[in-house]
Amino acid sequence: MCTRIDGDHETREAVIESSVWRIQTIRNFISLVNSSQHDIATRNVVDSTYKELKVKVSSLIGQVDESITLEDVENMLYPNIKDPPKKRKKGTKDKRPKSTLEKQCNKLKGHIKAWKNRAEQASIKTRATAQESVKVSSVICLNFSCYKNV
Numbered sequence: 001m002c003t004r005i006d007g008d009h010e011t012r013e014a015v016i017e018s019s020v021w022r023i024q025t026i027r028n029f030i031s032l033v034n035s036s037q038h039d040i041a042t043r044n045v046v047d048s049t050y051k052e053l054k055v056k057v058s059s060l061i062g063q064v065d066e067s068i069t070l071e072d073v074e075n076m077l078y079p080n081i082k083d084p085p086k087k088r089k090k091g092t093k094d095k096r097p098k099s100t101l102e103k104q105c106n107k108l109k110g111h112i113k114a115w116k117n118r119a120e121q122a123s124i125k126t127r128a129t130a131q132e133s134v135k136v137s138s139v140i141c142l143n144f145s146c147y148k149n150v
Helices: 018-036 040-061 070-077 100-149
Strands: 002-005 011-015
Antiparallel strands (some): 002 011
């Protein structure tokens, strides 16, 4: 329930918002019509009550607007939900824009990965040159030992 302050600065409780009251009243009358649709006597009661209610309301506010259709009532009760304006194409991924911080982090990750790759390649080259030098030195040592024995 919402409250409202009148000109007398008195708070009145049990004042319902107009849009909420409208939907509740529409639901009440729809349930009344649905429950009385199979009996002719109750249909006559609903019709006569509607006419009396229409006369009372028109005496208070003037002319009653009867241009409402069934589709308007359904739209009031169950509004159509439309697609968002930026709908992505079928099969594409939903991407969100990256922040500046996220871009910097990704850039640093790439630099670290590249540095690790370069360091690994350098260590492979160093191992290869070390192994070649060991082979060459062992060959030289073998050759040198041959000269010693002679």
